[in-house]
Amino acid sequence: MLYIVGLGPGDKSVMTQDALDAIEKCPIIVGYATYMRLVKDMLDGKEMVSTGMRGEMERCEKAIELAAQGKDVALISSGDAGIYGMAGLVFEILANKDQHLDVKVIPGVTASIAASAALGSPLMNDFCHISLSDLMTPWDVITERVDAAAKADFVICLYNPRSKGRPNNLREALDIMLKYKSPDTIVGYGKDVARLKEIEKITTIRDLDEEDINMTTIVIVGNKNTFVHDGRMVTPRGYSL
Template identity: 55%
Template sequence: MINVVGIGPGDLKMMTFQAKEAIDNSQVIVGYKTYINLIKPILSDKEIVSNGMKQEIERCKEAIEIAKTGKIVAVISSGDAGVYGMAGLILELLEVEKLDLKVNIIPGVTASTAAAALLGSPLMHDYCHISLSDLLTPMDLIEKRVELASQGDFVICFYNPRSKGREHHLERAFELIKKYKSADTVVGIVKNAAREDEEKIITTLEAIDYTLVDMTSIVIVGNNSTYKADDLMITPRGYKI
């Protein structure tokens, strides 16, 4: 059996009871080494299999091979296992191999909802997630999604917004957004959500300092109704008050 577990954004207090129970009931824990380190305090008696970035396929294949021996395996993802996590890859691999292993998908608190709680209430109306990593998705398709989401005035949560290898992707995304949203549209940045050195910044499309953003950041761009109140970012739901 394989439990695909969303462990939340980092703080153990944000892990669900179901996720903790699934890990407790698993014999082997498989995951990216950074995420393993986040939950090490609850893994004292577990067999651990970990590896580095860009080794997701190898990691999931190894989890399946272990599960085939009869052991209960937990494959962990940060945030929610079904949001840029391992749930899809495990299911795809099982389908390709035509294996009949039992799989439980355990949801978790996403980085975007953890960031939104810190910022205030930016996700109170329609929103979408867009990853700016072009490792698995062509950049022209990412840009199309950014432009259409902006045209529809969605609140946009950007995952993987900026790295050393992708220094200008966020800047390019903001150029597209500015075609449909005003320059003073509120933007929230949360670095290390629910982890050590958590930090939040509220700025605008025009005033953003791109150098403050890295791969540990979530960037939330408001819609045309989003506003800043003190140190909070608020998107009205539309209630008549």
């Protein structure tokens, strides 16, 4: 059996019981080296298969190979394995090979949910996820999606917002949003949520300091009704008060 396990943001306190059980049960753990370190205290006595950045295909193929031998294998991802994680790639590989394998996807707390809880309640109305990484998706496709989401006044959760290799993607995305959103639109972000150096901050599109943003940050851009009260970011659901 292959278990595809979402670890959540990284702290054991926000992992699901199913995720904890799967890691305990499986003698073989496959994952990105950084994610392995997040659960290193749970891996004593286990066979560990890890790769570095951009080793996703290798990890998935190795996990499939081991599970096809009848072994219980946990392929781990941070957040939720079905949101920019390993679940989709595993199923694509199996489909491409026309291979059958028993697979169970175990959900985890994704970054937007963890950051939302830390910031208040910014996701109470319609929202979307957009990754600003153009490694897999062409930048012109990403900008079209940002434009459409901003025009429709979604709350927008930006994954992979800014890195050394992509220092301008966040600013370009925000500039697109300003076609439809006020510069005073509320923005919240969480960095390293549920980890030792966790940071949450609420600001606006105008005042957002991009230098604070990196690849371990989730940026949540509110809609036209999002406001701040008592240090909390709030998007109204629409109740009559």
